[in-house]
Amino acid sequence: MKSTRQKVTFQLAAGAITMALLAGCNVGPKYKRPAYQAPEAFRGADEAQIATNAQASIGDKTWSEVFQEPELQALIKEALGNSFDVRIAAQRILEQQSQVKITRAGQFPQVTAGGSAIGADIPSSFGDITSPLSFGGFNLGATWTPDFWGLYRKQTEVQRAQLLGQQWAERAVRVTLVQQISGAYLQLRAYDRQLEITKQTVKTREDSLKLTERLTQGGSAPLSDQRQAEQLLYTATAQIPLLEQQIEQQENAISILLGRNPGPIARHADNVLAPVPQDTPVGVPSQLLERRPDIQQAEAQLIAANAQIGIARAQFFPQLSITGSAGVGGDSFGSIFSTNSKTIYGMGTLTQPLFMGGKLKGQLQLSKQQQEELVISYQKSIAGALRDVSNALIAMNKTRASREQQQKLVASAQDAVRLARMRYQGGAAGYLEVLTNDANLYSSQLNLVTAQQNEALTLVQLYAALGGGWK
Template sequence: MRRKWWLTLFVLAAAVGCKMGPDYSRPTISTPDSYRELAPDQQAQNAQSLGDEKWWDVFKDEDLQGLVREALKQNYDIRIAAERVLQAQAVVGITRADQYPFIGAGASALNNRIPATKINGPVQTGPMQVNLSLAWQLDFWGQYRRATEAARAELLATEWARKAVISSVVSNVATAYFQLLELDLEMEISSRTLQSRKESVRLVQIRQTGGTGSLLDVRQSEELMYTAAAAIPSLERRIAQEENVISILLGRNPGAIARSRKLADTQITPSVPAGLPSSILERRPDIQSTEQRLVAANARIGVAKAAFFPQIQLTAAAGYQSTALTSLFTGPAGFWTFGAQLAQPIFTGGKLRSNLHLTEAQKAEMVLNYEQAIQQAFREVSDSLIAYKKNQEFTEQQGLLTAAAVDAVRLANARYTGGVASYLEVLDTDTLAYDAEIALAQAQLQERLALVQLYNALGGGWQA
């Protein structure tokens, strides 16, 4: 009965034992009430956020949606991240198992022959044994529970890291897709300009043959034509390379990418809600992952503190042993043992204390990483908001400039045909118009890339 009471006390102590180390509490973070780039009417409705929207509601292009869906299934980075989650789940199971007793079974049969002596003749024995053993390291100080807490936090960090990879892949696919559409638009502009300049060369040659033009005019018109022609091979190269980028994001071998829309046809909203700055802490996967690693570092302090205290282990074994198989489970063949062991570190050369200092310093580092990640997130949202707004303004002005440059080409050609201007005027206005159209295409691209960057900065894109 005395042994049973001691065993009961040990079990209860293990069940209700304390946990060493501090319980986790989120560090106090100073967050602004709103973003400086928001207008007063937007600040009044800042509870909503673009980051809460699903990616298919933000990117309404059917071709882009199809590419993103394929990337989410086949992208290697996402698949690697998923395998890391499975690894973290296994680590939790391995760590948690230390809290429970180990029970094992065994069986043995041994045949021994002792040589003859002056007193006895040869002796031959064949003992057989079956047994069941138990070993239990009591988690009285919460060492294993803190280790399990750290492993679970690492699992959550890995899961949030997987979501961060998903968000990054969605943004990368959208970015590459818009860049591909912009290159298509540049190719369209260059091809149209080349055809126009070929026609201009033909007309100038006719004027030179008729005596109303000069050979200089012919050479200058050819210069314009060759400039447009030289841009096409470079654009073809960049288009093929951008298709290869998208193919790799989709988990394919390099190949062509289907698209049916032009860049200007892709929808873009004039303004987007940014939401409350504090909501980024809950929405951005990188911040969540960093916080979970902070939770794990905090739990490891408890593991390090528990190592200073006595470790209590219970052991037990029971079974049967006999020299004859027929009497293995009968008579006095049964046996059992029970024991308890306590081990207290006395002198470790400062190892335990240094390990505690290490875990405390690691937690302090993770706190700084967490605070830095939040500040970086605020900066990214702020930069993206101002980029989105100013890119829209720039695109509007660039559109007006392009319209004026195109009309200037029409007027210059009319003046040259009427004989009141040289071809140099046509050359200058045509070059400016071509550059303006290319700049407008690039401005439209930057406007869409700013939307992608803002969506990613607000923590969107990983939602299933």
């Protein structure tokens, strides 16, 4: 009897060791990052930027180091703390963390405990019964499906990859939010500047109208000059309510990004639309693979797809399920835990797919095809990132040149207006010349503000294209 027990014990130990060894098997492929031949330098970078591409990129800097205007920094900080989009993205991370725990639980035995009791009070008319009829018991059960082929581990790997993807998605939201706040703030300040120019223009045209009225009343100028002066004035005054409308609507848009109700945005700083520093360091293109959240998110999806292949392969192999239970019971409280009342049983189930009509093979082919699709998507993400940086660099150089020419145009238009007014007051020119030059000046001043805004936006676009703003 003793030798039999030893034999059984040895067999159980050998079986446990065998299962532990088999549990180390993993039929899925190991993940390997797809190769991508990145260029040595970004298209659009000037010679100075290419020469300094080994330096740290502005994409590695925090947003507070890149955008140093205090009012803009305060808005970005508030947005990152209160934005609805950031809070939603953070909540999705928590949800995925819970999903990882749920999926990982499949790798471990499931243990349950329970008890039961039956009691009845029998009337004396049924005979001489000394105690009520009763029964009670307690049992402990366990179920386990050993992960021989890495099925559950691969399922957990999928969930972990999706968690990583959610983390990078949250960082992508931060990058986008910094870009949106910065761009919206620059647009708001451009509207402010255009409104300021319009009010200055209105004041100048009011003075011009008063002069024309005096000349008309004195007989030195025709009534048509006064009407032209009025048209010039009303053209400018009509723009004020439109600009005020755009300003308030832009404030509402920024408020939503901040997680607020629609309302005003405090601002007082001057020279917000200052020229962008030249020779901004951008680093090397290969750094985008590690810094851009959207590329990292695409790779996380690829890792999950790679693990799905392992899940599909594991379906071809046999699955063993082990169930065991132990319990005690009796017809009185004192006899429930008696050693004579214990019951122990175990059961194992081995299932091997034999014929599934091509289902398992189809699942494996599908998982491979989906993985190949995500490889292409990953490569497309990299190509798109390179395009974004290149476009931002090209825009930075070209908008700077455009803004410089627009400044020359404004200076020329201002002098033309000065000369036209002098000629008109001296009687050497009609008011049409003043009207034409004044209209050209006002238009060129508004266009200069737009050019300054576009140039300032290129730094925002370049920073986001390089993957900056989430650290």
